[in-house]
Amino acid sequence: WRRGQERYSPVTQFTQCRVLREHRLQREDLWVRDGRILDPEKLFFDEQGYADQRVDCEGSIIAPGFIDVQINGGYGVDFSQPSEDVSSGVSFVSQKILQHGVTSFCPTLVTSPPGVYHKVLPQVKVHDGGAQGAGVLGVHLEGPFISAEKKGAHPERFLRTFQSGGIEDLMEAYGSLDNVAMVTLAPELAGSQSVVRELCRRGVTVSLGHSVANLSQAEEAVLHGASFITHLFNAMLPFHHRDPGIVGLLTSDQVPAGRTVYYGMIADGIHTNPAALRIAHRAHPSGLVLVTDAIAAMGLPPGRHTLGQQVIEIQGLHAYVAGTKTLSGSIAPMDMCVRHFKHAAGCSLEEALEAASLHPAQLLGLAERKGTLDFGSDAGQDA
Amino acid sequence: MKLIILNDYDQASEWAAKYIRNKILLFRPGPDRYLTLGLPTGSTPMGCYKKLIEYYKMGQISFQYVKTFNMDEYVGLPRDHPESYHSFMWNHLFKHIDIKAENTHILDGNAADLQVECAAFEEKITAAGGIELFVGGIGPDGHIAFNEPGSSLVSRTRVKTLAKDTIMANARFFNGDLSKVPTMSLTVGVGTVMEAKEVMIIITGAHKAFALYKAIEEGVNHMWTVSAFQQHPQTVFVCDEDATLELRVKTVKYFKGMMHVHNKLVEPPPSLSKKN
Numbered sequence: 001w002r003r004g005q006e007r008y009s010p011v012t013q014f015t016q017c018r019v020l021r022e023h024r025l026q027r028e029d030l031w032v033r034d035g036r037i038l039d040p041e042k043l044f045f046d047e048q049g050y051a052d053q054r055v056d057c058e059g060s061i062i063a064p065g066f067i068d069v070q071i072n073g074g075y076g077v078d079f080s081q082p083s084e085d086v087s088s089g090v091s092f093v094s095q096k097i098l099q100h101g102v103t104s105f106c107p108t109l110v111t112s113p114p115g116v117y118h119k120v121l122p123q124v125k126v127h128d129g130g131a132q133g134a135g136v137l138g139v140h141l142e143g144p145f146i147s148a149e150k151k152g153a154h155p156e157r158f159l160r161t162f163q164s165g166g167i168e169d170l171m172e173a174y175g176s177l178d179n180v181a182m183v184t185l186a187p188e189l190a191g192s193q194s195v196v197r198e199l200c201r202r203g204v205t206v207s208l209g210h211s212v213a214n215l216s217q218a219e220e221a222v223l224h225g226a227s228f229i230t231h232l233f234n235a236m237l238p239f240h241h242r243d244p245g246i247v248g249l250l251t252s253d254q255v256p257a258g259r260t261v262y263y264g265m266i267a268d269g270i271h272t273n274p275a276a277l278r279i280a281h282r283a284h285p286s287g288l289v290l291v292t293d294a295i296a297a298m299g300l301p302p303g304r305h306t307l308g309q310q311v312i313e314i315q316g317l318h319a320y321v322a323g324t325k326t327l328s329g330s331i332a333p334m335d336m337c338v339r340h341f342k343h344a345a346g347c348s349l350e351e352a353l354e355a356a357s358l359h360p361a362q363l364l365g366l367a368e369r370k371g372t373l374d375f376g377s378d379a380g381q382d383a
Numbered sequence: 384m385k386l387i388i389l390n391d392y393d394q395a396s397e398w399a400a401k402y403i404r405n406k407i408l409l410f411r412p413g414p415d416r417y418l419t420l421g422l423p424t425g426s427t428p429m430g431c432y433k434k435l436i437e438y439y440k441m442g443q444i445s446f447q448y449v450k451t452f453n454m455d456e457y458v459g460l461p462r463d464h465p466e467s468y469h470s471f472m473w474n475h476l477f478k479h480i481d482i483k484a485e486n487t488h489i490l491d492g493n494a495a496d497l498q499v500e501c502a503a504f505e506e507k508i509t510a511a512g513g514i515e516l517f518v519g520g521i522g523p524d525g526h527i528a529f530n531e532p533g534s535s536l537v538s539r540t541r542v543k544t545l546a547k548d549t550i551m552a553n554a555r556f557f558n559g560d561l562s563k564v565p566t567m568s569l570t571v572g573v574g575t576v577m578e579a580k581e582v583m584i585i586i587t588g589a590h591k592a593f594a595l596y597k598a599i600e601e602g603v604n605h606m607w608t609v610s611a612f613q614q615h616p617q618t619v620f621v622c623d624e625d626a627t628l629e630l631r632v633k634t635v636k637y638f639k640g641m642m643h644v645h646n647k648l649v650e651p652p653p654s655l656s657k658k659n
Binding site: 029039040041042044045047048049050 | 462463469470473474477478483484485
């Protein structure tokens with residue numbers, strides 16, 4: 001309620017809860033109106049308003065909604081499949097991942113031929129989330145401008161290099177950069193510098209991954225604007241004490257002042273050894289971003305499933321190529337990753353929650369509106 | 384004057400809160416009969432406010448039909464600054480109870496015309512039927528609200544420049560940075576508080592002892608403005624032991640001897656004991 005308003009905007013007050021604010025869990029009520037976090041003091045003094053509805057949270061924690069910047073699909077949906085109706089697949093997944101606490105995500109496309117990008121990208125639009133599903137922040141294009149040596153599960157025949165002048169190659173491959181939030185590329189590819197610069201100029205986050213770059217090449221990319229590392233440790237040169245490679249960005253002194261290099265970690269207990277997770281976390285805690293890198297098999301029940309060209313076998317949190325012990329991707333949902341990360345890193349609950357909310361929001365430049373429960377930010381929250 | 388002496392800060396806060404609680408209950412406020420309170424800010428009343436919030440949460444009292452008028456506010460400090468008196472009242476009392484925003488009144492230190500703001504405040508008090516109980520504290524220099532030494536004892540709500548002592552005492556709320564403390568304030572006058580039906584002053588801590596001595600054992604003097612209440616028919620001073628350190632043994636013994644009578648004022652009234 002508020003005095004003198006024409007349109008009725010109900011105010012909801014969440015009581016008996018612990019709110020993650022200013023990096024601490026505080027015993028505070030949370031006020032929401034019109035999908036935004038409200039400052040109750042302003043409501044009281046400026047509008048002489050009060051809550052229309054009170055919700056007793058019985059001591060629960062309210063944290064900002066999780067943001068997953070690398071997710072390839074789930075529940076049988078593969079975002080890289082060029083179907084006629086990509087958007088219903090995206091909506092289906094967006095509704096399902098709400099129960100894992102994810103309120104915003106970047107549907108991720110792995111290396112594909114131009115035809116796939118040209119068909120899929122126009123169908124995925126940036127939009128806000130709500131009760132019906134998590135919001136789409138933009139697409140994450142992982143490839144095809146990556147290293148053949150570190151392709152991982154990406155199909156080699158569709159890898160590309162920068163031929164013409166950089167950005168023309170991008171436009172030829174992808175068709176359009178509208179609705180694109182992030183691009184993963186290998187900085188050692190010739191001509192990458194101008195591409196990195198141009199992408200950053202257009203507001204697209206540049207991430208380094210699937211690469212054999214050494215530390216100087218990685219640092220140069222950062223100087224040109226790269227700000228993320230795709231699944232640290234995986235698909236890159238291992239740490240070497242005389243050339244730490246991309247991993248060395250965590251403690252590099254060449255990162256421009258005021259800028260942070262963030263790094264994605266798959267904390268499912270399988271793709272990264274907990275000791276390696278701890279080394280990264282201790283070296284650079286404020287840059288750690290939890291990602292699921294989930295494949296279409298996430299959310300499916302244990303047993304065999306045919307997904308596209310592959311037969312996958314799900315056993316617990318492992319997804320194998322059927323009949324083998326080869327991992328085919330991650331299937332741990334985000335809330336499980338947060339719990340596992342907290343357990344493995346021995347960090348505080350606040351830090352674990354921020355690795356999945358505040359840090360990805362900061363990475364994408366959205367921290368004013370997302371990733372926190374500060375007054376005025378979007379009210380996508382987990383209880 | 385009733386001088387109520389409790390052992391420590393917590394007990395003094397509790398006594399004062401119970402007194403206010405009883406005032407609300409015995410007054411029986413309603414939609415056409417509001418209870419008006421004058422309220423202070425600062426570290427002294429914080430314990431009292433905590434207790435009042437407790438009594439509200441236990442269902443003993445409601446602030447639905449209570450009107451409040453705060454004593455003062457800084458000039459030029461943004462309303463949402465963490466050290467503004469608006470923020471103080473919100474965080475330490477209003478947000479925890481069921482008081483309606485339109486029934487709270489705090490001077491606006493950012494008003495376009497400060498004189499008009501002060502005059503309007505006085506009018507609001509009159510329109511509300513005057514103040515039933517004005518709760519206040521005392522500064523180390525014996526001031527009530529921001530009525531610094533030398534303030535007229537018949538003063539009304541107005542703009543005041545703060546004394547150096549007060550600025551220094553308040554610096555602790557501004558990270559010890561004297562340059563950040565506001566230098567002017569809007570304050571109710573001594574005369575304004577004198578017009579309340581009843582006045583309760585809470586005084587705790589050894590650093591207030593000398594001011595208490597000057598206020599009640601010496602004469603009425605505009606250098607120690609709290610002394611004006613010697614001429615008010617209904618004043619209660621609630622203190623802890625430390626605040627009495629500068630008083631005569633005779634004064635303390637006399638009033639301690641009266642405690643068994645004065646404690647009756649904070650016993651739960653029949654309506655409350657029946658509820659429990």
